[in-house]
Amino acid sequence: MKGGFMSVDRRNFLKYIGMASVAAGAGAVMLNDKGQDGPSVAHAETKGNGHQSAELKPGELDAYYGFWSGGHSGEVRILGVPSMRELKRIPVFNMDVATGWGITNESKAMLRGKFCGDTHHVHGSYKDGVYDGKYLFVNDKLNNRVARIRVDYMEVDKILDVPNIQGMHGLFTQRSPRTEWLVCNSEFQVPVPNQPDMATDKYYGAHTIIDAEKMEVVCQVMMDENMDLAATDYGGRYSMTTSYNIEKGVTISEMLASDFDYMLVFNWDRIRKALKDGKFKVIEGVKVIDGREGKSDIVIRIPVAKNPHGINVSPDGKYAICSGKVSPNCTVVSIDKLAEAFDGKIKPKDCIVAQPYIGLGPLHTTFDGRGNAITSVFIDSTNVKWNVQKAIDAEKKSAEEKKKNEHIVDILDINYQVGHIMATMAETKEADGKWLISLNKFSKDRFINVGPLKNECEQLVDISGDKLKLIHDSAQYLEPHDCIIVRRDIIEKIVKDRHNMFEHPLAVTKSGMDRKGKKVTIKLTANAPLYGLQEVKVKKGDEVTVIVTNNDEISDLAHGFALSNYNINFVIAPFQTKSVTFVADKPGVYWAYCTNFCHALHLEMRMRIIVEKA
Secondary structure, eight states: OBTTBOOOOHHHHHHHHHHHHHHHHHSSOOOOTTSOOOOOOOOOOSBOSOOOOOOOOTTOOOSEEEEEEOBTTOEEEEEEETTOOEEEEEESSSOBTTTTBTTSHHHHHHHTTOOOOOEEEEEEEEETTEEEEEEEEEEETTTTEEEEEETTTTEEEEEEEOOSOEEEEEEEEOOSSBOSEEEEEEEEOEESSOOTTOOGGGEEEEEEEEETTTTEEEEEEEESSEEEEEEEOSSSSEEEEEEEOTTOOSSHHHHTOSSOEEEEEEEHHHHHHHHHTTOOEEETTEEEEEOSTTTOSSEEEEEESSSOOOEEEOTTSSEEEEEOSSSSBEEEEEGGGHHHHHTTSSOGGGGEEEOOBOOSSEEEEEEOSSSEEEEEETTTTEEEEEEHHHHHHHTTSOHHHHTTOTTEEEEEEOSSOEEEEEETTTTSTTOOOSEEEEEESOOTTTSOOOOSSOOEEEEEEEOSSSSOEEEEEEEEOSOOOOEEEEEHHHHTTTOOSSOOGGGSTTOOSSOEEEEETTEEEEEEEEETTEESOSEEEEETTOEEEEEEEEOOOSTTOOEEEEETTTTEEEEEOTTOEEEEEEEOOSOEEEEEEOOSOOSTTGGGOEEEEEEEOO
16 A cells, blocks of 8 residues: 555456446345355466477477357457467358358358358367367357358358347357257347337247257247356256346346346256147247246256356366356356256255355356366456365365365466456367467557557467466457367368369359350359360340359369459369359450469469440
8 A cells, every 4th residue: 555545557457447347237246155255366476387388390280270259250260279370260150252251152142141240159069078070060149140160171051040039149069979959049138029019028038959960940948038158068968058137127237136147957858858749839930948937847047146157067077167257256066966956856056066266257167177177257367277176075164264265276367358268178078188278358568559459369378287377379350259179180180171073063064154045154164274264255234153163183272263343252172163143234344363373374364254235
């Protein structure tokens, strides 16, 4: 204290601002069940005893594929871990002129006129609790869609629009025995069906179940609550979610009136039975089961600290951990006790086995596979490593003993305001405790100034030792929300170096032009450095479809097709086929050219499309 004022550094200033915001919104920070807010815990030095290096020499490969959501960009990004090199951007819910996504007929058919998205959660398909390398799935919070990405091509093959919901947030995939279903949540409550004159007590959320192979909605469970993050167990029995706004409020103050919220657990066997027994209504073409409290036995509600956020299942499949967000605690729920709760043998709250103090603003939890959890703490700007079993054991101790927080193993300061957090293979049975990514929202002082709109800051942490060791900072364009990190041996053997030419029904083996009235089809082969045709004549007003197949076999020899003054540009990978349709509305000579450097005569790889007067 100096002159009656506390000296405040940048980190503590951010912490106090966060505390004030929480207090203003929620009235007070939620305490644990004994009314404790926990003593302060000394921050560990960042020089922990991990010994890994993130440096890769020229020619060396990363040990992991990292799959990142792209946030507001609407894309998915592939990064190598631990190098943090960006390897590819997969366009999903956005327009990407580099690849032609949103320009080609194939991509337009999937996007259906929606070229804006907000990707949040990327999760892979599983077999027996481990990624199988077949699919990735990602949600669009903005336009309530789920996209499926084929891992063999690292390209989107299906996009599903989900009705009756808004604010699609949490998404997760079935982990065992294999991914047949995936689930997603609606964070915003809306009338079902959506009508503008409905009273707010008729607003509902929905837990949506999707067939992963067919990419069709199996059913929805209508709920009173807003639902946030999602998870599934390792037995193929349950999906679960954090929820908030049991008050059914539409303003912040209304949403914070209650003293608690719920972790919701959905029983899949009972959902299947409800569908078989016809206990649903069809709304907007979807089977909707009533999951509201007192209306169904398919859901149990476990009371947890106010406004919980993340929910994550430990690699041993024993525990689901909910993060408090406006509480300093996490809630540890025993998955083995859920069956008894569904059968009425115990109360849902009896599934809780621990509520350990973590820090101010816990958001998400990941795992090292050695019995430790690592939780992101937003207000404190820390990653907190804690032992799950010690937290459970502490519940039997006195209040004074619990204040020692012996479950906490280490605390790492990060920069700043961490959101999601993910360790290598941590969402599988084979969590290996090698690396962790801290996805931070602020990047003050970490990078050179690039103007008012700053990069996000992602930090690579070595978690191989007892201490958390900060290794590397990476700047990320806004706003990568979440990621998963998958061993290279699972993915690399799946990924193809060229397309199957004949997967596309319009694959071109011989160039030519067809006319049917005002509809013209131009078929082009692309072999460096030539298109199969050098000149095509069409008439003003013709509807022209151009189909291009890359017939080159070299694995990294891509061609482009760009048509001057017609807003057309796309890339074609080896043996890939893409098409585009446009109206030839401007008489004249228009050059089409290859945009990807493919040959010594790349600049000469072009053709003329001559639009004659009608």
